[in-house]
Amino acid sequence: PRPPVTKRHRKLLLKSGSVIPSGAPPGEEDRKLQGMAHTQVSRHHLLREVCTKYQPGVTEHPISSRQVSRVYVEDRSGLLYCEVPKAGCSNWKRVLMVLGGSATSTHGIAHDDAHYANQLRRLDTYSQAGVAERLRSYTKVLFVREPFERLVSAFRDKFESPNSYYHPVFGRPIISRYRANASLSALRTGAGVTFREFVQYLLDVRRPVGMDIHWTPVSQLCSPCLLHYDFIGKFESLKEEANFLLRSIGAPSNLTFPDFKDRNPKAERTSYTITQRYFEQLNTTERQRAYDFYYMDYLMFKYPKPYKDLY
Known part of the structure; x- marks a missing residue:
């Protein structure tokens, strides 16, 4: 049986002493860390409740390759990332490319290269044993966005x-x-x-x-009731949460999450106000x-x- 999520979380989120830049006054660093760790615990708790209510018994079935077909694998840092389009996925792919060594910096990677020349493998391309082992031991990451805005x-x-x-x-x-x-x-x-x-x-x-x-809804795209993500991030606080995660997994300190918008860069980012208009x-x-x-x-x-x- 899996250890309870809360334990995994404290381990994942608190094993890194330097999640926040060390210039922060003493105390603030810990407060931010604890706040983020607490957010993760409550997101997981809520997701488990929803899954128990709406998809009971889902974990008793074997995992099909379709259910992991949107999950990208980064073996060097032991990361699995489920791609949710319109929730920062181009920049996440850039980060995975740097973590895996196929790029030295996120900045020079064009949009099309991030998607079509990224040298990243998807989880469904591995053997059943390879899939199971990675799901068991890697840090599984999901970033979501307000559904109407997405x-x-x-x-x-x-x-x-x-x-x-x-x-x-x-x-x-x-x-x-x-x-x-x-x-x-x-x-x-x-x-x-x-x-x-x-x-x-x-x-x-x-x-x-x-x-x-x-x-496609994230609930179908990434099978969150089945795959037990270790980290659930939100697009609304993408940069802060992504950097927090990168520090937690021990990514190189010079790797930070890029925040450039590379599709139609002149168009305003879709916001609450723009969404209302549509x-x-x-x-x-x-x-x-x-x-x-x-x-x-x-x-x-x-x-x-x-x-x-x-x-």
């Missing part, structure tokens, strides 16, 4: 900027199915999908084109159904209801 961020990234994959593959079927009197050029290029059309596609049980990792385009029922779609993510990671009229 959805809007994905929509803006894939549908509001030119995109040679998402416009034809997703845009065309979406416009064809959900837009009355669509123009020929819209049907041909798939450009100009509105947020409302995108949400209609998302909520359609007979959607004309499959799902995509950029908007969700105003939906009616109450669509908003409620979108909330239901991400309900497990809201519950598992304790994000408050984004609208008062949701139930």
Whole structure:
């Protein structure tokens, strides 16, 4: 049986004496450390409660390769990172590349290299024994983001900027199915999908084109009830929590988490305000159904209801 998460946590989080830069006044360092360790303990406690209630017995089944297909492996530092798109995953891949020795610094790594030339292995490429051993002994990391914000961020990234994959593959079927009197050029290029059309596609049980990792709920993408993550971080405090984790695992002191935004760097980061603006385009029922779609993510990671009229 696994030791209780709290013990693993104290060990992981407190074995590093220097999580906070040593310039901090005495006492503040410990307070910050304890605060972060406490946050981890409460996030795990909550996740366990949700899992016990909604997915009892999930850990009794063998782990399939699909359930670990989004998990990246860094053998040198014993790290497993589950990729959640739109929650800092490009920068996490850069960090893994530096930890693994395929890059010397996070700064020179272009976006496409981070994703397509990263030399990182995914957990599903190992033998069953290799998977089990890594899940048992490595530090498993998950970073999440407010679900509606993550959805809007994905929509803006894939549908509001030119995109040679998402416009034809997703845009065309979406416009064809959900837009009355669509123009020929819209049907041909798939450009100009509105947020409302995108949400209609998302909520359609007979959607004309499959799902995509950029908007798949984290509860499905990373199997948090099954994989017992050692560290659950949040995009909302990404830099601070990621650096805390890097210090805890003994990463080189000159490696800090980068905070540059490299997709559409001129566009403003998707914020609460921007998210509200997009969700105003939906009616109450669509908003409620979108909330239901991400309900497990809201519950598992304790994000408050984004609208008062949701139930």
